[in-house]
Amino acid sequence: MAELSCDFLILGSGVTGLYTAYQLADLGSVVLVTKADLVESNTAYAQGGIASVLAATDSFESHIRDTLDAGAGLCDPEAVRVLVTEGPDHIRRLIELGARFETGPGGELDLHREGGHSHNRIVHSGDLTGKEVELVLADAVRSKNVKILEHHSAVELITRYHLEGGNPGAEEPACFGAYVYNRKTWEIFVIRARATILATGGAGHVYLHNTNPEVATGDGVALGYKAGAVVSNMEFYQFHPTCLYDPGRRSFLITEAMRGFGGRLLSYEMRPFMHEYDERKELAPRDIVARAIDAEMKKSGSPHVWLDVSDHPAEELMHKFPNIYATCLSRGIDISKQPIPVVPAAHYMCGGIETDLFGRTRLKGLYAAGEVASTGVHGGNRLASNSLLEGLVFGSRIAADLKANPIRDDREKIRPWNKEGLDNPEEWILVQHNYGEIRHIMWNYVGIVRSNLRLDRALRRMNLLCDEIMDFYRRTVIQNKILELRNLAVVAKLIILSARHRHESRGLHFTTDYPENRTPSRQNTSIVRTPDDEFKFLS
Numbered sequence: 001m002a003e004l005s006c007d008f009l010i011l012g013s014g015v016t017g018l019y020t021a022y023q024l025a026d027l028g029s030v031v032l033v034t035k036a037d038l039v040e041s042n043t044a045y046a047q048g049g050i051a052s053v054l055a056a057t058d059s060f061e062s063h064i065r066d067t068l069d070a071g072a073g074l075c076d077p078e079a080v081r082v083l084v085t086e087g088p089d090h091i092r093r094l095i096e097l098g099a100r101f102e103t104g105p106g107g108e109l110d111l112h113r114e115g116g117h118s119h120n121r122i123v124h125s126g127d128l129t130g131k132e133v134e135l136v137l138a139d140a141v142r143s144k145n146v147k148i149l150e151h152h153s154a155v156e157l158i159t160r161y162h163l164e165g166g167n168p169g170a171e172e173p174a175c176f177g178a179y180v181y182n183r184k185t186w187e188i189f190v191i192r193a194r195a196t197i198l199a200t201g202g203a204g205h206v207y208l209h210n211t212n213p214e215v216a217t218g219d220g221v222a223l224g225y226k227a228g229a230v231v232s233n234m235e236f237y238q239f240h241p242t243c244l245y246d247p248g249r250r251s252f253l254i255t256e257a258m259r260g261f262g263g264r265l266l267s268y269e270m271r272p273f274m275h276e277y278d279e280r281k282e283l284a285p286r287d288i289v290a291r292a293i294d295a296e297m298k299k300s301g302s303p304h305v306w307l308d309v310s311d312h313p314a315e316e317l318m319h320k321f322p323n324i325y326a327t328c329l330s331r332g333i334d335i336s337k338q339p340i341p342v343v344p345a346a347h348y349m350c351g352g353i354e355t356d357l358f359g360r361t362r363l364k365g366l367y368a369a370g371e372v373a374s375t376g377v378h379g380g381n382r383l384a385s386n387s388l389l390e391g392l393v394f395g396s397r398i399a400a401d402l403k404a405n406p407i408r409d410d411r412e413k414i415r416p417w418n419k420e421g422l423d424n425p426e427e428w429i430l431v432q433h434n435y436g437e438i439r440h441i442m443w444n445y446v447g448i449v450r451s452n453l454r455l456d457r458a459l460r461r462m463n464l465l466c467d468e469i470m471d472f473y474r475r476t477v478i479q480n481k482i483l484e485l486r487n488l489a490v491v492a493k494l495i496i497l498s499a500r501h502r503h504e505s506r507g508l509h510f511t512t513d514y515p516e517n518r519t520p521s522r523q524n525t526s527i528v529r530t531p532d533d534e535f536k537f538l539s
Helices: 015-024 060-070 077-097 129-142 219-227 286-300 314-320 322-330 387-404 425-445 452-475 480-501
Strands: 003-011 030-034 146-150 152-157 177-182 188-198 237-244 264-266 305-308 340-349 352-354 366-368 526-529 535-537
Touching: 003 015, 003 177, 003 219, 015 030, 015 129, 015 387, 030 152, 030 188, 060 077, 077 129, 077 387, 129 146, 129 387, 152 219, 152 480, 188 219, 219 352, 219 366, 219 480, 219 526, 237 286, 264 286, 286 305, 286 340, 314 322, 366 387, 425 452, 425 480, 452 480, 480 526, 480 535
Parallel strands: 003 030, 003 188, 030 146, 188 366
Antiparallel strands: 152 177, 177 188, 237 340, 264 305, 305 340, 526 535
16 A cells, blocks of 8 residues: 545544544545554543533533642643533533433433542443443444544654655645554555544553553654654653552553542551541542552552442442442452552553644644643643543544634655665564663653652663664664554653653642642643754743
């Protein structure tokens, strides 16, 4: 396959990619690229639900205040108002498409409450809300004329640099599609597009312990950064407070809703402790709860703390949290009789590719939304269950912008991908070693609690690793793991540099060298790539 052409190229198949594809299919031809099966994404693993103002006792202003408070003074108030006020219509749209959310006896939506929320406003489908949304939207997309390329990855975004005779500095930065890699045949080909949408999700696998599926390797941020987009606030990586502690087994998230349901956090010695850290106790925002757990573990040297819901009947727990109940039971834990061992784990990337309120980036023709984007919605810490909502609202805004402002089809010739490189099977063990080293560096030095000493040590090691990885990448035939390794290295360095640049503790970025600052600032940490491949801070 030498080249494909389409109106809209979407990279990623979570809630953002699918919902955007569904709406753009009525405006032109759509190609959707996803690196695994269509429904394998962070969205499919989201348990808690979608936050939205749907109860008569709730209000937009309350949801806005809760979001701004969680964001530690870094949210863009206008972006938050867009998210909150436009959200309910998209929940109703999902229901029209067939999404089945839990309801009460009278048929009204059964709304949960989670940490940081002042009202019950979480729409949910048991404890598998993300999976329900993912499957409904996948069916909706399949009903449209969308070309779906499963098991494909983007290698690079196509910019003016890749045009025959192009002069990258002569005109405004622009994107014309992507070089796409078939993960089964190793073929790399061009997909030309009038508009390209990054919806690739997060980068959880940059950390040793995380809640994300294996596909979450920061691809979109690395692609956008290398193409010249601005990347903002990467220091704010959210650690979910409660991941099942089960060494040697795949990580499993214990939803925020379980604490909203009345679950109590207990120290390793079975002592309640959250009242010592925040008056909201277990319902404090995630950054506060995660730091509290981290502090308790360090005090006692314990490997985990406990989350206890054993005062609730088994039947009620099985109804409210069927997946968690079954999974814990399969691992020898009856949550109706004993507490759950939990630890924090990397969960959500609050920074990303900087966009405006319609998902537009610095490059003409390049959009981003969802976890890959920095819209200003989350600021220094995402409020629980605002993530799926963000994907719906801003994915729809991208479609609306492309409908109102069509991008012309640029027919300049694109250079084919240079396939030169060596197959070095004896060196593939180095890829695995580097992959593990990145994750250990990030977990040990750039985790929940940071310091100048830790960050400086992390940067020195990452500089050496990045040089080694890029040298290997340039000399070697592209394969799945080397491509993901390159992206993880870029993302790791962006996180470290951003963390070193912020001389305060704010939201998810907590450092022992600087005191916490809750005064609103709106001071972003923004980085762009220079022509000589250096990292440049814009703010």
